[in-house]
Amino acid sequence: MANIEAWHNRDNRYTLAAQDQLGVLTSTRAVVLQSTHVRINPEHIERFCAQWQQGTALPGGSQALDEIPWDVEHHFFDGGLRTVNWMLLLDALNFCFWAEKQQPRWTIEYKGQTLNGYWAEAAALTRAVEEGLPLWDAAYLCALDAKTLAHIFRGSQQIPLFEQRLHNAHEVGQVLQQHFQGNFSQAIEQAQGSAPRLAQLLASYFPSFNDITMYRGREVRFLKRAQICVSDLYSAFHGQSWGAFSDLEQLTAFADYKVPQVLRHFHILEYSASLAQHVDAQELLPTGSEEEVEIRAATIWACELIQRRMRTLGHNVTPAEVDQRLWLIGQDAEQMQPYHRTRTIFY
Numbered sequence: 387m388a389n390i391e392a393w394h395n396r397d398n399r400y401t402l403a404a405q406d407q408l409g410v411l412t413s414t415r416a417v418v419l420q421s422t423h424v425r426i427n428p429e430h431i432e433r434f435c436a437q438w439q440q441g442t443a444l445p446g447g448s449q450a451l452d453e454i455p456w457d458v459e460h461h462f463f464d465g466g467l468r469t470v471n472w473m474l475l476l477d478a479l480n481f482c483f484w485a486e487k488q489q490p491r492w493t494i495e496y497k498g499q500t501l502n503g504y505w506a507e508a509a510a511l512t513r514a515v516e517e518g519l520p521l522w523d524a525a526y527l528c529a530l531d532a533k534t535l536a537h538i539f540r541g542s543q544q545i546p547l548f549e550q551r552l553h554n555a556h557e558v559g560q561v562l563q564q565h566f567q568g569n570f571s572q573a574i575e576q577a578q579g580s581a582p583r584l585a586q587l588l589a590s591y592f593p594s595f596n597d598i599t600m601y602r603g604r605e606v607r608f609l610k611r612a613q614i615c616v617s618d619l620y621s622a623f624h625g626q627s628w629g630a631f632s633d634l635e636q637l638t639a640f641a642d643y644k645v646p647q648v649l650r651h652f653h654i655l656e657y658s659a660s661l662a663q664h665v666d667a668q669e670l671l672p673t674g675s676e677e678e679v680e681i682r683a684a685t686i687w688a689c690e691l692i693q694r695r696m697r698t699l700g701h702n703v704t705p706a707e708v709d710q711r712l713w714l715i716g717q718d719a720e721q722m723q724p725y726h727r728t729r730t731i732f733y
């Protein structure tokens with residue numbers, strides 16, 4: 387094992403930053419250093435950063451380094467406590483939108499658009515509020531029934547993992563009532579402006595956000611939906627009010643299924659022949675498998691290394707900003723190899 391670790395870390399690139407409050411970088415570093423199915427290619431990180439810095443077209447995504455605007459067309463926003471609770475629900479249900487192999491994806495119609503995936507989820511929850519459903523109300527979420535949630539997500543096909551989404555909606559309502567007087571804003575106040583502290587609060591109080599697994603006998607923390615919820619609050623409120631966090635750079639990237647697909651497209655992630663064959667055949671990867679954990683851990687560290695390189699090139703990007711840009715590039719993924727398929731509520 388030592389020689390694999392030495393090989394991965396021969397240039398000491400995986401140094402840990404001083405603070406790692408969430409333990410995501412530390413725990414995923416151990417995976418990256420032992421990884422046998424996934425490799426991070428530093429030369430292609432260099433090439434990607436050079437392209438990004440020169441502003442040469444990055445396929446699909448905007449190459450500008452300025453902030454990505456929050457999309458208010460598909461996200462409910464009233465600037466107050468209703469929005470804060472709505473965002474918590476949005477990210478409690480923000481996972482696993484892909485269909486079975488060769489099956490069409492779940493889609494909805496909204497404002498004359500046919501949407502799928504994350505955008506369909508956000509628009510469906512916005513449409514519901516526009517139709518008068520108080521999705522920001524904790525008591526309402528506790529009592530939400532399957533028929534109503536099916537109506538909220540009405541469209542072509544059924545949204546995957548429907549029962550799990552209903553369970554998560556109930557959990558949001560119950561935990562908000564039990565611990566936060568019905569308002570997620572109370573948790574934000576408890577975090578006192580710290581992004582990792584709010585992410586940790588989410589993982590501690592809301593079980594569906596506690597995205598932790600094991601790898602070769604050791605705990606590995608990703609906390610993907612907990613972290614993206616904080617990042618989404620920051621983006622929606624432009625870093626003010628309920629989105630005012632002073633340490634957003636303490637968040638890592640969000641280990642979903644699209645960012646690794648994009649990183650692999652840029653040859654930043656390289657899969658072993660057997661893993662590549664499995665993923666490209668759109669075969670399921672069991673949750674908690676070595677392959678799945680190595681893909682997610684490499685995603686975290688590839689974004690960390692990109693962020694560090696961009697800073698040396700004079701661009702103060704955060705891992706969350708690197709992530710968002712890669713994710714948006716992945717919204718135009720027709721030319722890319724498939725993403726890995728793990729049925730999970732965590733991403």
Ligand SMILES: Nc1nc2c(c(CN[C@H]3C=C[C@H](O)[C@@H]3O)cn2[C@@H]2O[C@H](COP(=O)(O)O)[C@@H](O)[C@H]2O)c(=O)[nH]1
Nearest residue numbers: 480481482483503504505640642643644645710713733
């Ligand atoms: N790593 C990362 N994963 C992200 C996001 C988002 C949406 N955020 C953007 C939207 C507005 C904000 O401005 C953010 O830019 C969704 N997902 C995940 O992707 C998957 C859905 O993908 P598809 O099947 O193609 O819809 C699913 O796992 C979902 O959890 C992100 O930003 N980063």
